[in-house]
Amino acid sequence: MELQKLVEDFKAYLNRVRMFQEAMAVMSFDSNTIAPKGSVEQLAKRAGFFGLELHNMIVSEQTKGALDGLAPHLSELDDQLQGMYRIVKEHYDEATKLPPEFVSEFAQLTQEANSVWEDARKADSFETFAPYLKRILEMGDKALEYRKSEMPEGGVPYDIFLNDFEKGMTIKKYDDFFEKLKETVVPLLRQVVASKKKIDKSFMSAKVDIDAQRKISQFIAEKIGFDTHRGYIAESAHPFCSGININDTRITTRYYEEDFISSLYSILHECGHAIYDQNVGKDIGETILGHGASMGLHESQSRFYENVIGRSLAFWEYITDELKTFLPEEYKNVTPQMFYEAVNEAQPSLIRVEADESTYSLHVIVRYEIEKLLIAKEITVDELPTIWNQKYHEYLGITPPSNADGVLQDVHWSWGYLGYFPTYALGSAFAAQLLAYIKKEMDVDELIRKGDFATITKWLTEKIHRYGATYTPEVLMNKVFGEGLDATHYAKYLKDKFTALYNL
Ligand SMILES: [Zn+2]
Numbered sequence: 001m002e003l004q005k006l007v008e009d010f011k012a013y014l015n016r017v018r019m020f021q022e023a024m025a026v027m028s029f030d031s032n033t034i035a036p037k038g039s040v041e042q043l044a045k046r047a048g049f050f051g052l053e054l055h056n057m058i059v060s061e062q063t064k065g066a067l068d069g070l071a072p073h074l075s076e077l078d079d080q081l082q083g084m085y086r087i088v089k090e091h092y093d094e095a096t097k098l099p100p101e102f103v104s105e106f107a108q109l110t111q112e113a114n115s116v117w118e119d120a121r122k123a124d125s126f127e128t129f130a131p132y133l134k135r136i137l138e139m140g141d142k143a144l145e146y147r148k149s150e151m152p153e154g155g156v157p158y159d160i161f162l163n164d165f166e167k168g169m170t171i172k173k174y175d176d177f178f179e180k181l182k183e184t185v186v187p188l189l190r191q192v193v194a195s196k197k198k199i200d201k202s203f204m205s206a207k208v209d210i211d212a213q214r215k216i217s218q219f220i221a222e223k224i225g226f227d228t229h230r231g232y233i234a235e236s237a238h239p240f241c242s243g244i245n246i247n248d249t250r251i252t253t254r255y256y257e258e259d260f261i262s263s264l265y266s267i268l269h270e271c272g273h274a275i276y277d278q279n280v281g282k283d284i285g286e287t288i289l290g291h292g293a294s295m296g297l298h299e300s301q302s303r304f305y306e307n308v309i310g311r312s313l314a315f316w317e318y319i320t321d322e323l324k325t326f327l328p329e330e331y332k333n334v335t336p337q338m339f340y341e342a343v344n345e346a347q348p349s350l351i352r353v354e355a356d357e358s359t360y361s362l363h364v365i366v367r368y369e370i371e372k373l374l375i376a377k378e379i380t381v382d383e384l385p386t387i388w389n390q391k392y393h394e395y396l397g398i399t400p401p402s403n404a405d406g407v408l409q410d411v412h413w414s415w416g417y418l419g420y421f422p423t424y425a426l427g428s429a430f431a432a433q434l435l436a437y438i439k440k441e442m443d444v445d446e447l448i449r450k451g452d453f454a455t456i457t458k459w460l461t462e463k464i465h466r467y468g469a470t471y472t473p474e475v476l477m478n479k480v481f482g483e484g485l486d487a488t489h490y491a492k493y494l495k496d497k498f499t500a501l502y503n504l
Contacts, residue, residue: 024050084287102146117129129408136413137374140375144375156376162422174368178425183491188504189358208330225457239252275305285468288469295423295426309456344497350409426485433481442459463480
C-alpha cells in the first residue's frame with residue numbers, strides 16, 4: 001500500500017482511539033467529582049465496558065495491520081508520526097498480553113476500590129480497604145506474569161510497573177536517584193530540626209471563608225496562566241487534573257476553612273499540570289500526542305508552579321498584596337517574608353501532599369520502598385499499617401496517629417497505580433533542573449515579583465509543552481537541553497534554599 005494511504009488510515013484509526021479516551025476521561029472526571037454515591041455500581045460497569053471496548057480496539061487486526069504496514073517506513077515518517085507509532089506500538093504490545101476479561105475485571109475492581117477507599121479513609125478503617133488492595137495486588141501479579149517478557153535484563157517484576165509510568169526507569173535507576181537525594185536530604189533535615197530558628201505559622205490557620213477561597217483560586221489560576229475559557233475548577237476529596245483535550249482541561253481542589261494555604265497550593269499544583277496540557281501545540285492537540293510526555297515530566301510542571309514559583313520569596317512579594325485585596329482582615333499584619341517562611345517551614349509531617357519541599361522526597365521514598373516489598377511479596381497487605389508507620393518513624397521521625405493520616409492517605413493504590421509514586425520525586429528533580437536552565441536566560445525572581453508568569457510559561461511551552469507526547473522524556477530533555485535527568489540540580493536547589501532559610 002502507498003505510504004500516504006497507510007498514514008491516512010493510521011490517523012483515522014487513531015482519531016477513534018482518541019475519542020474513546022476523551023469520553024472515558026470525562027466519565028472518570030464525573031465519577032471523581034459529582035456522580036452520586038448510589039451510581040457507583042453502574043459507574044463501575046460502564047467503566048469496565050468502555051475499558052474493554054478501547055482494549056479491543058487496540059488489540060484489533062486493524063492496529064496490527066497499521067503497525068506492520070508502517071514499520072518498514074519509520075525513517076520516512078516525521079517526528080510526530082513516529083511518536084504516534086511509538087505510543088500505539090507500546091499500547092499494542094502491552095494490551096495483547098492481557099486477556100480482555102482481565103482488563104475489564106481490573107477496570108471494575110479499581111472503580112469499586114476507589115469508592116471504598118474514599119469511605120475507608122473517612123472512617124479510618126484500613127480493614128475495609130485491605131481486601132480490595134489485596135485483589136488489586138493479586139491482579140497486579142497476574143498482569144506481571146502475562147507481561148514478564150517486558151522485564152529488562154537483570155531486572156525484577158516491579159521494573160515493568162515503573163516503566164509504565166516513566167519510560168526507561170528501573171529499580172536500579174531509582175535506587176541510584178533516591179540514594180543521591182537521601183545523601184543530601186537526610187542530613188539537611190537533621191540540621192533543620194536542630195536549628196534554633198522558629199517560624200511563626202500562627203496566622204496561617206486564620207479562618208478564611210470558603211467562598212472567598214473559591215474566588216482566590218479562580219484569580220490565582222488565571223493569573224498564573226490557566227485558561228478558564230478552556231478549563232474548569234471543580235472540587236473533590238483528592239485534588240487532580242484531568243486533561244481531556246487541549247480545549248477542555250479540568251482541575252479540582254478541596255477547601256478547608258482553617259487551612260486556606262492547602263487549597264492555594266493544590267490550585268498551583270494542578271494548574272501546573274493543566275498549563276502543560278493546555279499548551280500542547282495546536283497541530284497535535286487533538287491527536288494521541290495531545291498530552292504530557294510522561295508522568296515525571298507532567299509532575300515537573302506541577303512542581304514548578306507549586307514550588308519553584310509558589311514557594312519562592314518573589315512569589316510572596318507579589319501575591320501578598322493581591323491576597324489582601326480579597327482578605328483585608330485575615331492577613332492585615334502579615335508580610336511577604338512571614339508568608340515565605342511559613343509556607344516553607346521544614347518539618348517532618350504526616351501527609352505527603354502537604355509536605356514541605358525538604359521532606360517531600362522522604363514521603364516518596366517510603367512509598368517506593370513499600371511497593372518494592374509488596375510486589376516482591378516480602379510483606380503482606382495486613383502488615384502495611386505497621387510497616388508504613390515504622391518507615392515514617394525511620395525517615396521522618398514521626399508515627400501516624402491513625403491510618404487515615406497514614407497508609408490510607410493516597411488515592412493511587414485504589415486506582416491500581418503501582419509504580420506511580422516515584423514519578424513525583426522525578427517531577428521535583430526535573431523542576432529544579434528546569435529552574436537551573438531558565439535562570440541562565442532570564443531573571444526568574446524579577447519576573448515572578450512583577451507577576452509576569454506569562455514569560456516563564458512561554459519559555460516552558462517553547463521547551464516542553466508544545467511537543468506533547470511526541471518524544472519520550474529522555475529524548476526530549478536531550479534534544480532541548482543536551483542532557484537527561486540529573487538529580488544534582490534538585491539536591492543543590494534544596495540545600496541552597498533551606499540553608500539560607502534556616503541560616504545553617
Ligand atoms: Zn501532580
